[in-house]
Amino acid sequence: MRAALRRRLLLAARSDASAILADGVWSTRCLHCRSALQLREDGEALGALTLEHVVPRAWFGRNAARALTARVGDDPDDARNLALACARCNHGKGKGHDARGPGDARAREVVDMLLQTRLSRWRDPKATPGL
Numbered sequence: 232m233r234a235a236l237r238r239r240l241l242l243a244a245r246s247d248a249s250a251i252l253a254d255g256v257w258s259t260r261c262l263h264c265r266s267a268l269q270l271r272e273d274g275e276a277l278g279a280l281t282l283e284h285v286v287p288r289a290w291f292g293r294n295a296a297r298a299l300t301a302r303v304g305d306d307p308d309d310a311r312n313l314a315l316a317c318a319r320c321n322h323g324k325g326k327g328h329d330a331r332g333p334g335d336a337r338a339r340e341v342v343d344m345l346l347q348t349r350l351s352r353w354r355d356p357k358a359t360p361g362l
């Protein structure tokens with residue numbers, strides 16, 4: 232697995248208040264369906280864990296998404312925009328709001344709700360073990 236992806240997976244875990252590190256493995260829950268997910272301390276995904284960009288990468292730089300992208304510092308790889316999701320939810324998403332784009336009011340509403348969920352689980356990754 233690529234080093235950049237491992238770093239982002241670990242950043243998502245460390246900044247997720249519901250993620251717990253025990254015996255070298257992070258345990259948390261899918262942003263969408265809350266199914267159990269695990270990530271090794273070295274950033275290797277176990278099982279169906281995937282990295283999710285809460286505000287889709289393609290939305291950055293788009294006027295219609297400005298209010299959403301501003302909340303994550305206008306950086307798709309900002310920790311606030313990274314979440315852990317199961318492969319089923321992450322890949323299913325591509326057929327929904329991602330594909331409709333930020334011009335679609337319902338798509339913006341879905342992303343806004345996901346971002347609220349993500350930020351409600353926020354913790355400072357610098358103050359978290361496993362760094």
Ligand SMILES: [Zn+2]
Nearest residue numbers: 261264317320
């Ligand atoms: Zn899921």
